[in-house]
Amino acid sequence: MREIKTDIFLGDSKDILKSLKSNSVDLIVTSPPYADQRKSTYGGIKAEKYVEWFLPISHELLRVLKPTGTFILNIKEKVIEGERSTYVMELILEMRKQGWYWTEEFIWHKKNSYPGKWPNRFRDSWERLLQFNKEKKFNMYQEEVMVPMGDWAKSRLKNLSDTDKIRDTSKVGSGFGKNISNWLLRDKAYPTNVLHLATECNNKKHSAAFPEELPEWFIKLFTKENDIVLDPFMGSGTTLFVAKRMMRHSIGIDITKEYFDMIKKQIKPSEIYLLEPKNLYAKTKSKKRYAVR
């Protein structure tokens, strides 16, 4: 089995990305710091400066991505003075000017959204997963994410009576033995552009707002084994660990030393050459990391 590499960098993505080769990455999945959020770790980008801050980074990402690759950007605009901010829309418009294609917008429905009550709005329980591409033709392995018929994460939502449900279940059971080909044909369906996932419940100190299923789904969909996945805002490293487990090489960048050190610890020290901004082309490798959840 080939060796799977996991490279991590400490520093500002805007700078670090410049050291990466052009047309070298198959998939970028990331959840950048949101405007005015996570001030303690990221300095807190002002909403009105957000586009200006992100564009140099997306410019480098475009260079680094393979022509067949995909960029998945997880983002959601915050509410400012009772109104949804427009910086995400403005960002999309500007990124198109940079040369990105805005191929699709997936919805991540967060089943257990952050609690709270306000007089003028309900809880926000969805986020955008913006898909950008460099070319109109790109790699997509749709069969890898097919789901049971009419069923995504066990959410059938059908108005079946209880007896109907029982009947259906037993039918599947019996039919499966007797007429496999029929059921194999009708068993799986392609998913849609709405993903139903819970946010990761964080017992640990450093929580990823990102559930592992999210990068996992996109890694399945847009890469194959030994491809290269990049997360320019790796945070606690969810994307990297998932990529590693799925036999994809990965590259992670973060400006926060705390995150960097934490991931460094989880990648077995004796086997890696840790990266500092100065020695950019060194490689790290890690042993297989066992599933966390």
Next chain:
Amino acid sequence: MREIKTDIFLGDSKDILKSLKSNSVDLIVTSPPYADQRKSTYGGIKAEKYVEWFLPISHELLRVLKPTGTFILNIKEKVIEGERSTYVMELILEMRKQGWYWTEEFIWHKKNSYPGKWPNRFRDSWERLLQFNKEKKFNMYQEEVMVPMGDWAKSRLKNLSDTDKIRDTSKVGSGFGKNISNWLLRDKAYPTNVLHLATECNNKKHSAAFPEELPEWFIKLFTKENDIVLDPFMGSGTTLFVAKRMMRHSIGIDITKEYFDMIKKQIKPSEIYLLEPKNLYAKTKSKKRYAVR
């Protein structure tokens, strides 16, 4: 009981709206023809002309809406040459320049989305429900749309086994009859900004792309009895009939004579004064319409 009025107009919204009084409407709920869609019934607005086409209408809607009122716009951008179009985003930006506040974006998750398979994308199963307001303070009756715990329109999305579902269902059923007060206390939660509804399928000839639950939910949330609801693209009149049933006055406009005549028929002829563009202030009233589904 007070008399509930339902006024319908045949003509172009851009013109008809001018005849309505300023600050007179409590809620606007509408689903305008999408770009290049419904060519047979509407003209089929070109994607690149969409913003230009809609802005004069939204300008009048802003005038007509009460300061405490809300505008809900159901829309979704289409794919053009492999890319999501940007006209919806551009429309939001332009409407803000007109003076609208873009308060919120609800997601309508369509369980039964249009089928199909393509090499580069999955089925599109969500639409935008954009909430605009005239002022930052507006009427919102959140308690009216509280839902059974963890349940909105039977769309649980929870990781329940079938036996769990059966248990839960029977629990709600029995509890409701026997121990109402208990259930009132524990049973209700505020919803989120993600709505799970199926599209209404076949009502014979004229199918509403809009399920009744959609206007119903927003009418509950943003109006009280005897308020006025406006739908400037009434189509088959779903919004109006729902408003009527819920004891809200309503005003509907459509440019299609076929739709106009159809609704005219369903509003009992002997009791109404049908409206043509010339006699704009006449009133119609209809008998209670029974649920269709």
Next chain:
DNA sequence: GTTCCGCATGAATCGATAG
């Protein structure tokens, strides 16, 4: 009367074919 199965039908999108 139920319950069950077959079937038509969509706010879709792509790629090929035709003017």
Next chain:
DNA sequence: ACTATCGATTCATGCGGAA
């Protein structure tokens, strides 16, 4: 070349006819 039309693909839902 560039644009309009058409067939193929696909699946949740509700209807109608049948057991």
